Amino acid sequence: FPGVGEFSIWEFSGQIQYFATYEHFIWDISAIHIVVFSLKDTYETQMEQVCYWLNFIHTVSAEKEPIGFAAVPVHKPTVLLVATHADIVNSPRAFSGEYVSGVGSVVFHEMKNKRMFSTFPVLTWQQFLDGVHRDLNPLVSQDHLREITQQLHCLGEVVCFETDVLQDLIVIDPKWLCTSLIGQLLSHDSMDQSCLAGCFSFSHVQLYFPETDAVDIFQLLEAMDMCTHSPRGGMYEFPCVIHGEPVHNLWEVGxxxxxxxxxxxxxxxxxxxxxxxxxxxxxxxxxxxxxxxxxxxxxxxxxxxxxxxxxxxxxxxxxxxxxxxxxxxxxxxxxxxxxxxxxxxxxxxxxxxxxxxxxxxxxxxxxxxxxxxxxxxxxxxxxxxxxxxxxxxxxxxxxxxxxxxxxxxxxxxxxxxxxxxxxxxxxxxxASVGRDIHVSYLSTHTRRELCRMLDPPDPMGRDWCLLAISLGLMESLPQLDTSSSPQGSPTDRTLQLWGSRESSTIGTLLDCLKTLGRKDVVDVIMSEAPLF
Structure with a gap:
């Protein structure tokens, strides 16, 4: 692609056993997600597959607070839908996209040239820091190096894993991780040799990767939350490949x-x-x-x-x-x-x-x-x-x-x-039940929906402003109005200010919305509010 610059491509298999790993490889808001579907499939199958992947991209890339005006996200994932087999069904196809690289890749290439790893391209944070100080720049600070490493992580040049048990790990060769390690270990050929419980022994993994210590491989996969120690001695359990059925009458009692x-x-x-x-x-x-x-x-x-x-x-x-x-x-x-x-x-x-x-x-x-x-x-x-x-x-x-x-x-x-x-x-x-629950227990998702519905001006005036007046916040309207700052939500500010009172319950909020005639907003709260 002339003029595009440097970019990396990550392909996600559609086989179920790999799905448990995918959230580790979707990082950057500037990434372009290409969802591929076949025109040879039925319309229902196409819709099912596309909806699943769009929903997956949404769930792993949700924005954090604060909530923007009308709940519009500041950074939306870029998604391209690409239909294949267009030549077979005589249908035209076209797509375009651009990936912009950042800075810092020189560190990655220099580290690879120094050959800081042999057959196991994984470093702990301390090993990575020591290598940079020894071979590249002895004066670089940890904070600056972490910033550069995060940029490389977003570009797909390295993969970083934070863990509470072990030191943070950095995979210098993502292709080795995805193709040689995960691709081979979770393939159908490998799973056929594993038991129904989805357990792999040290000897089994060592047979597949004779040049790498199986202990190091298991520690990496455990940092990815793919596996954990099995009660069976000398085994690691991989729930993503479990295909056994439950024991008969497991839940039955006399x-x-x-x-x-x-x-x-x-x-x-x-x-x-x-x-x-x-x-x-x-x-x-x-x-x-x-x-x-x-x-x-x-x-x-x-x-x-x-x-x-x-x-x-x-x-x-x-x-x-x-x-x-x-x-x-x-x-x-x-x-x-x-x-x-x-x-x-x-x-x-x-x-x-x-x-x-x-x-x-x-x-x-x-x-x-x-x-x-x-x-x-x-x-x-x-x-x-x-x-x-x-x-x-x-x-x-x-x-x-x-x-x-x-x-x-x-x-x-x-x-x-x-x-x-x-x-x-x-x-x-x-406990507090139903309408007696404090409004602060509304989820971020519910508050975001309320902002989407109440922030835009309503022709009858039944928006956030009238709600604030109904909640007794008329004197606070100037500080709640975010018209001069479109990135903020006046509805969310209203709920936060009113929610600072101990008497602010979901039931009171519902009563006010019913008085305003906003049944659509009431229905959202009724379907999503906490039970107790």
């Missing part, structure tokens, strides 16, 4: 034992359920579960059992089941414990939810999941189809008798304390 158990759980799904969740989400979650609950339980049970799209954890006196729905659009977390340990069982569910949210924050910051609470009575009876309670259903029952009815023929009423905290009155007495 009728007598079931009477002494309390159940609870949540279902998490994306608003609208247009696309399946990213394929790399659940393998990353399985890695975190294995690391968090590696220790054996008192009963000497295996603490974590993993299978394709599923996991079972034995945590103290409780058990948890985490699974992905068959269509890949919903994540369910179910916990059960003894009736005399309701508070502890509630704590375990909250702990598991914290792990899920941490994975979402680290890997897919642009992915927002709505949380619905599952019916504990139906979970206890192991019904095939479990009723879930949304914020809207909870709000409808909150002003009555604080009981919920599943949508089934049995009509079993369930109290809020049973639904939310396993019947623990101690926990429920300290």
């Amino acid at each position: 009728e007598g034992a079931r009477r002494n158990l309390v159940y609870g759980g949540v279902r998490m799904l994306a608003p609208g359920q247009v696309c399946p969740l990213p394929e790399g989400l659940f393998p990353r979650l399985q890695v975190c579960l294995r690391r968090c609950y590696q220790m054996e339980t008192e009963e000497q049970q295996e603490p974590v059992i993993l299978w394709y799209r599923g996991a079972k954890c034995n945590i103290g006196r409780a058990e948890a089941m985490i699974s992905l729905s068959d269509d890949g659009k919903a994540l369910e977390v179910v916990v059960r414990g003894l009736s005399d340990s309701r508070k502890e069982t509630f704590r375990i569910l909250e702990e598991l939810m914290g792990i899920v949210y941490q994975v979402l924050s680290d890997v897919y910051p642009g992915l927002f999941l709505v949380k619905h609470v599952l019916s504990p009575s139906q979970l206890k009876s192991h019904d095939a189809n479990i009723t879930s309670y949304s914020f809207a259903s909870i709000l409808a029952s909150q002003g009555e008798d604080n009981t919920l009815k599943p949508n089934d023929d049995r009509g079993v009423e369930e109290s809020f304390s049973d639904v939310f905290c396993f019947g623990s009155e101690e926990v429920f007495s300290r």
